Amino acid sequence: MKHMLLKGGHVIDPANDMDFVSDVLISGGKISALSPNINLELNEMETVDLSGKFVVPGLIDCHVHLREPGYEEKETIETGSRSAAMGGFTTIICEPNTRPPIDTIAAVEDHARRVVDKGMVNIFTKACITNGSRGETLTDMEKLSSHSSLVAFSDDGNPVLREEVMERSLQQAAANDKPVSPHCEDSAFLSVKDVPKEVLGFIPRNIFENESNFVKRDIKCVEGTGCHLHFSHMSLKESLDYIAPQKGQGTITCEATPHHLLLDKNYRDVNGALTVVNPPLRSYEDVQAMKRGLSDGVVDVIASDHAPHTLADKNLGAPGIIGLETTLGVVITELVRPNIISLRDAVMKMSTNPARIFKIPGGSLLPGMDANVTIIDMEKEWVVNANAFESKSRNCPFDGWKLKGKAVMTIVAGEIVMRDGKIVI
Numbered sequence: 001m002k003h004m005l006l007k008g009g010h011v012i013d014p015a016n017d018m019d020f021v022s023d024v025l026i027s028g029g030k031i032s033a034l035s036p037n038i039n040l041e042l043n044e045m046e047t048v049d050l051s052g053k054f055v056v057p058g059l060i061d062c063h064v065h066l067r068e069p070g071y072e073e074k075e076t077i078e079t080g081s082r083s084a085a086m087g088g089f090t091t092i093i094c095e096p097n098t099r100p101p102i103d104t105i106a107a108v109e110d111h112a113r114r115v116v117d118k119g120m121v122n123i124f125t126k127a128c129i130t131n132g133s134r135g136e137t138l139t140d141m142e143k144l145s146s147h148s149s150l151v152a153f154s155d156d157g158n159p160v161l162r163e164e165v166m167e168r169s170l171q172q173a174a175a176n177d178k179p180v181s182p183h184c185e186d187s188a189f190l191s192v193k194d195v196p197k198e199v200l201g202f203i204p205r206n207i208f209e210n211e212s213n214f215v216k217r218d219i220k221c222v223e224g225t226g227c228h229l230h231f232s233h234m235s236l237k238e239s240l241d242y243i244a245p246q247k248g249q250g251t252i253t254c255e256a257t258p259h260h261l262l263l264d265k266n267y268r269d270v271n272g273a274l275t276v277v278n279p280p281l282r283s284y285e286d287v288q289a290m291k292r293g294l295s296d297g298v299v300d301v302i303a304s305d306h307a308p309h310t311l312a313d314k315n316l317g318a319p320g321i322i323g324l325e326t327t328l329g330v331v332i333t334e335l336v337r338p339n340i341i342s343l344r345d346a347v348m349k350m351s352t353n354p355a356r357i358f359k360i361p362g363g364s365l366l367p368g369m370d371a372n373v374t375i376i377d378m379e380k381e382w383v384v385n386a387n388a389f390e391s392k393s394r395n396c397p398f399d400g401w402k403l404k405g406k407a408v409m410t411i412v413a414g415e416i417v418m419r420d421g422k423i424v425i
């Protein structure tokens, strides 16, 4: 189909201050016109009636683990991108903790080849800050940055322990115009316990209690480098307290997951189980502070941290939860409906802002842009059923939740990939 006419939907595009009912014409994979009443008879044109639905720039999830290569029993590029399309995401950014990790140009090229073969949505990747995410030597950021699918640097579950290494990484990333997106968690792989204070920049406390110290240290490290510092999955009030005064210039941003925004450490899922995830679920007070940070604008981005694991690995204690197919519904039901944020804010934090921070195409419905579009039905009532997910994994704390609001169509580069809850490509 060469043309598609989206009729009568309510367009919300915060980047261009659009919030009105409009038709949208898509031609040759691009947005070609937006106007209240487009009446055209074109050859090879599909017309879609969207009255009562919302038309928003394609949603972007900037924190996703697709596990390929190396852990294909948990997820693959194919199943992960089907899962993204089901959740209304036209674009995702992968974490580099695959096996081997994405720390060389060969690994980035391999990832990009797999995406061309099996990806159903737009897929970009982060690469490691340090070789093997071991925190010792920097990756070749210049070479890695030369690849168009590389958008940021992160050592994923491993914070860069040494202050001096972190500083140099921020300088290098800035020289290549890429953001650094650190995890400020303590991981099992690297324990802060044995690292002297002079090297780390702060006094280590207990395991998983150092998030805010890393935030504080990294804010200090980034000063004067010109690098964009985007903190992955913040979870503590204290972390947001350090970030809030830094918001002015727009070069220090942060994200939160739906689970850290909604669930506290006492939450038990439909099977009565506690949620095992990094960062761990926090106190009730922290959850309230995260919500405040979201509505005050301290939290710029909502990202799922989709982290698939097999049941066997979960039983062995693997941390992580999946979220591509639930994030939008959970955000609308639990954050938009109770007026913690508006739908416009949700679109800003799930499309506009990630596009800006990671400098990727998207986050806008202006004519000329790639036609990445998500259609939302705010009235659609549904119950999360993890067994029916397109993802290979089932580790979802929202299983069984009753939600109201869902993506009913996902359009990637002008092609419908998901329609009414079914993959159609």
Ligand code: DOR
Pocket (backbone or CB within 6 Å): 065, 097, 156, 157, 183, 276, 277, 278, 279, 305, 307, 308, 319, 320, 321
């Ligand atoms: O719980 C988590 N699991 N948090 C992360 O940040 C990484 C992820 C994983 O890779 O499983």
